[in-house]
Amino acid sequence: MSRAQNGCRGGGRGTKEPLLIDAVIGKVVKRNRRNFSAAWIDYKKAFDSVPHTWLKRVLEVYKVDCTVPDVLGQYMGQWSIIICHLGARMTAAENHIRIRMGILQGNCLSPISFCLSLNPLSTLLGGSGRGFQLRKGGIKVTHLFYMDDLKLFASSRSHLMELLNITRDFSNSIKMELGMGKCAVLHVERGRVANSEGIDLPIPINMRTLSEAETYRYLGMSQNIGVDEADMKQSVCDLFYAHLTKVLNSLLSGVNKTQAYNGWIMPVLTYTFVILRWTLTEPNALDRKVRTVMTSHRKHHPRSLVIRLYLHGGRGF
Numbered sequence: 001m002s003r004a005q006n007g008c009r010g011g012g013r014g015t016k017e018p019l020l021i022d023a024v025i026g027k028v029v030k031r032n033r034r035n036f037s038a039a040w041i042d043y044k045k046a047f048d049s050v051p052h053t054w055l056k057r058v059l060e061v062y063k064v065d066c067t068v069p070d071v072l073g074q075y076m077g078q079w080s081i082i083i084c085h086l087g088a089r090m091t092a093a094e095n096h097i098r099i100r101m102g103i104l105q106g107n108c109l110s111p112i113s114f115c116l117s118l119n120p121l122s123t124l125l126g127g128s129g130r131g132f133q134l135r136k137g138g139i140k141v142t143h144l145f146y147m148d149d150l151k152l153f154a155s156s157r158s159h160l161m162e163l164l165n166i167t168r169d170f171s172n173s174i175k176m177e178l179g180m181g182k183c184a185v186l187h188v189e190r191g192r193v194a195n196s197e198g199i200d201l202p203i204p205i206n207m208r209t210l211s212e213a214e215t216y217r218y219l220g221m222s223q224n225i226g227v228d229e230a231d232m233k234q235s236v237c238d239l240f241y242a243h244l245t246k247v248l249n250s251l252l253s254g255v256n257k258t259q260a261y262n263g264w265i266m267p268v269l270t271y272t273f274v275i276l277r278w279t280l281t282e283p284n285a286l287d288r289k290v291r292t293v294m295t296s297h298r299k300h301h302p303r304s305l306v307i308r309l310y311l312h313g314g315r316g317f
Contacts, residue, residue, distance in 0.1 A: 001115060002122035007147040008115040015219040018144040018151070019275045022218070025141065025153065026226025028134055033191035036132060036225070037160035039152040039207065040216050041167060044179035046148035047110065048102040050117050052076045054174045055103070058116050072109075079104075101175075114147065121170045125152070128166060130159040146219060157187055186210045188225055220271065229276050236276075237286065240268045244290065248297040257299070258316050 006012045029036045043049070055076070059069045080096035082089055103110040122145060131140030132153040142163065144151045152167070154160035171178055185207050187194045193212040215222040222232060243265045247257055269286070272278075291309070294300035300309070308314035 002119050002126070002145065004122050004126070004143055005115055005119065005145040007145065008112045015146055015271075016274060018146055019219055019221060021141065021144060022151065022223070023226060023275060025132060025134065026223070029188055029225055030191050034188070035156060035190065036188040037154045037157050037186065039160055039164060039185045040183060040218055041150040041152065042179045042182035043148045043171070044177045045102075046176070047105050047114060049176050050103055050114060051101045051175050055113055055117055058120065061120070062116065072113075111147070115145075117174070118145070118148065121150075121167065124166050124170060125163060128162060130154055130162055149219060151218060160185065180207060183207045184210055184216050186216075186224065191225075193225065221275065227275065232272070233276060233278075233282070236268060236272055240265060240286070241289075241293070243268060244293060248294065248299060254299075254315075261317055 001009045003009070006014060006017050025036075028034065052073075056069045056073055059072070060066075076099075079099040081099065082096055084090060103113055122143065125142045128142060129140075131142035132155050133140045141153050143153065150167070152160060152163045154163055168178070187209065193210070195211060210216060210224060212224070215224050215228065217223075221227050222235075244261070247260045247265060250257070250260075252260060291300055291306070295302050309317045
């Protein structure tokens with residue numbers, strides 16, 4: 001698996017690595033006033049549009065034992081659906097509609113199969129010789145992948161165009177369509193966002209170009225050159241308190257509310273750790289407000305021992 005793909009790579013940390021690399025590139029561009037171009041690529045119904053013939057072919061390209069493609073071919077050949085209306089079949093029992101493209105979401109083989117189907121694109125992009133170089137003599141970063149979320153990096157508009165052409169040609173060859181409404185490009189000149197027209201590609205719809213005031217949501221983070229930490233922290237805190245209020249207003253028992261807090265509310269914050277720079281006072285302020293909200297919902301007595309909330313022998317928050 002390509003090192004740029006963080007979706008199904010062993011030992012990876014999911015979205016943390018691409019977000020950290022992206023944050024470092026943004027800081028270098030701003031601090032050193034570098035020229036920079038980037039593009040966010042999104043596939044239209046990615047999991048539903050992968051051709052089965054390409055899945056079998058890519059296994060052969062990577063020298064997987066021939067038994068595996070044969071078994072998967074027979075397995076995928078049995079996928080079919082029957083259209084029903086109000087419990088009655090609209091077609092004859094033998095007229096099953098065969099599924100010739102797409103993979104089943106939730107199947108344990110689907111994520112790695114999908115990543116393998118896009119893995120040759122990483123090879124093509126990495127071998128293009130383009131990309132953004134953090135320092136002289138360093139490695140060029142051409143792209144970042146997380147499943148189907150792709151971000152391209154280049155040092156100029158012309159180099160970005162070459163990477164976009166590679167992506168377009170590869171996608172057309174495997175019959176996967178780009179969701180142009182969710183794609184965007186960004187051009188930076190001497191550390192400042194440049195106002196420019198959309199990139200003209202030989203496709204029906206042009207990609208929109210971000211202005212200085214616009215952002216693109218990539219892997220849960222709103223970005224331009226980099227992540228706007230103040231706005232992102234505010235939106236994260238708003239979502240955190242909205243989830244907290246929903247749980248406290250629910251009819252769950254005390255134990256289940258604790259589990260909901262740990263499994264549904266806290267990940268909203270922990271996802272941003274390392275990516276956003278939280279000062280020591282900010283989590284402490286959040287902690288005090290959480291106890292205040294819990295007290296207002298009669299879930300925490302103002303004079304009770306605070307540390308008891310966080311002990312495993314106590315409340316377990």
